[in-house]
Amino acid sequence: MNKTMGTLHRAREFAGLTGVTVRTLHHYDRLGLLKPSGRTAAGYRLYGERDFARLQQIATLKFIGLPLKQIKGLLERNTLDLAATLRLQREVIEGQRRRLDMALRAIERAERVVATGGEPDWEAFKKIIEVINMQNDMEWTDKYYSEEAKEKLAGMRDRIPPEVIEQGQRDWAELIGEVEAAVSAGVDPASERAQSLAARWSKLIGAFTGGDPAISEGLNKLYADKANWPSAFPKPYSDEAGAFICQAAAAHKKG
Amino acid sequence: MNKTMGTLHRAREFAGLTGVTVRTLHHYDRLGLLKPSGRTAAGYRLYGERDFARLQQIATLKFIGLPLKQIKGLLERNTLDLAATLRLQREVIEGQRRRLDMALRAIERAERVVATGGEPDWEAFKKIIEVINMQNDMEWTDKYYSEEAKEKLAGMRDRIPPEVIEQGQRDWAELIGEVEAAVSAGVDPASERAQSLAARWSKLIGAFTGGDPAISEGLNKLYADKANWPSAFPKPYSDEAGAFICQAAAAHKKG
DNA sequence: CTACAGCCTGACGTAACGTCAGACTCAAGC
DNA sequence: GCTTGAGTCTGACGTTACGTCAGGCTGTAG
Numbered sequence: 090m091n092k093t094m095g096t097l098h099r100a101r102e103f104a105g106l107t108g109v110t111v112r113t114l115h116h117y118d119r120l121g122l123l124k125p126s127g128r129t130a131a132g133y134r135l136y137g138e139r140d141f142a143r144l145q146q147i148a149t150l151k152f153i154g155l156p157l158k159q160i161k162g163l164l165e166r167n168t169l170d171l172a173a174t175l176r177l178q179r180e181v182i183e184g185q186r187r188r189l190d191m192a193l194r195a196i197e198r199a200e201r202v203v204a205t206g207g208e209p210d211w212e213a214f215k216k217i218i219e220v221i222n223m224q225n226d227m228e229w230t231d232k233y234y235s236e237e238a239k240e241k242l243a244g245m246r247d248r249i250p251p252e253v254i255e256q257g258q259r260d261w262a263e264l265i266g267e268v269e270a271a272v273s274a275g276v277d278p279a280s281e282r283a284q285s286l287a288a289r290w291s292k293l294i295g296a297f298t299g300g301d302p303a304i305s306e307g308l309n310k311l312y313a314d315k316a317n318w319p320s321a322f323p324k325p326y327s328d329e330a331g332a333f334i335c336q337a338a339a340a341h342k343k344g
Numbered sequence: 345m346n347k348t349m350g351t352l353h354r355a356r357e358f359a360g361l362t363g364v365t366v367r368t369l370h371h372y373d374r375l376g377l378l379k380p381s382g383r384t385a386a387g388y389r390l391y392g393e394r395d396f397a398r399l400q401q402i403a404t405l406k407f408i409g410l411p412l413k414q415i416k417g418l419l420e421r422n423t424l425d426l427a428a429t430l431r432l433q434r435e436v437i438e439g440q441r442r443r444l445d446m447a448l449r450a451i452e453r454a455e456r457v458v459a460t461g462g463e464p465d466w467e468a469f470k471k472i473i474e475v476i477n478m479q480n481d482m483e484w485t486d487k488y489y490s491e492e493a494k495e496k497l498a499g500m501r502d503r504i505p506p507e508v509i510e511q512g513q514r515d516w517a518e519l520i521g522e523v524e525a526a527v528s529a530g531v532d533p534a535s536e537r538a539q540s541l542a543a544r545w546s547k548l549i550g551a552f553t554g555g556d557p558a559i560s561e562g563l564n565k566l567y568a569d570k571a572n573w574p575s576a577f578p579k580p581y582s583d584e585a586g587a588f589i590c591q592a593a594a595a596h597k598k599g
Numbered sequence: 600c601t602a603c604a605g606c607c608t609g610a611c612g613t614a615a616c617g618t619c620a621g622a623c624t625c626a627a628g629c
Numbered sequence: 630g631c632t633t634g635a636g637t638c639t640g641a642c643g644t645t646a647c648g649t650c651a652g653g654c655t656g657t658a659g
Binding site: 107141145171172175176178179182183185186189190192193196197199200203204214 | 362396400426427430431433434437438440441444445447448451452454455458459469
Binding site for chain 1: 623
């Protein structure tokens, strides 16, 4: 009658296979976040492969800093398939890795300064702490997007869960920050550094339109309206940054 | 009278400079973990550069998963200078990055399997979750090192704080795991992969002897006694793995 | 002189489990 | 057939690292 085929595992066993604790499984069960596929007559939890896939998704979403409560709602409304989960995981981990690379560069800068006996570079140190803390900010969107703008995204809301969108916004914030820095540093749009930024830019767009023309259209509509946004409303990136990326992309095509 | 020179900052300001919250500063103050260099007559906290350096160290040690309580004791007994802090930070972050790289490889493996419609690869998935959780294990040493072995390390205890040693043990565990895997996979000791492992091996040794001959001697003493360890006592790595690294190092010298 | 932003000290709240306690299950051994 | 030990269950309270008020000073800009 039931579709739960394949081997079923008891709590301890499943925990060992997935690298979490039994208590965590209990916890997720009570929260309704991960209910085991079955139970024995005696009430022992039995976990199957479907539970395994779900645990993967939970781990990923937890990694990007979402609280379990939100993860629950998210997975209720929107079950990702395995391929999408893996894509999301790669996205997230690559972002994390870039953050660590930035921290390493900041540390190296700081080390050079220390080695030459110079003054402490507060900016570099701050960057290190920021990366090291790496707490779930998530306030980026709340801060920068008013209700007004959120309404415009409503059309997309039905397709992509908002939490994932917000995570994307954080990725954007990070990338935009680097681009703005490159612009004010006078980096050549044809340079390798600029090319790398442009590549990430288009990749992020691709990740969030996901090949879906409807979403792509929604994005275009939103950004086409950029000129009409209230002036008090902070723009996500400067016109210079936008121009920079366009030039970099153009240079790429030429080269 | 006092040595606290340079600019002093009030809580909010200092928090902004370092990327933490005011509440965090209060918290650390109450714990005695980071007492501000001074106070105004009205009781306002004033933070200077010394506090900044200390906050750096706290952030680093927190990053490797130590609870604040242990960090406190650690910093009381053993204040690292800025250069050492930075070296430790780089060590730690590089380790983290390697872990992310492993996760990426695992994800790519999983993606290939999924793309070809194969069976889910439990091992790859487990690795992903492990890396993603990345919780403070720290039980590695407790599990693998009996009191007997710990006594032998007593001579080193006076020089390097035990928490840092334990973190090193975790790094070792990670590296050893990879070496053992390479051995059982029949990897050629002269291959690039083996060379990379050998390089990390010697680097880890360097990091923990730190150029200090006394520590180096302590290590030698401990491992020279490896043959005499009780047989029930699990060895940190197999003789095959040790031989593998020796061969790889030898191949490196020849090449 | 009065706002009002910023600081203080408790004190309670929270997230994601850890850690018992007390009772049940079950395959193995005597 | 009974015990034993490893594993499981459900509460329920503990813990870490803060978040979030509440109630009350401070200090400076208008």
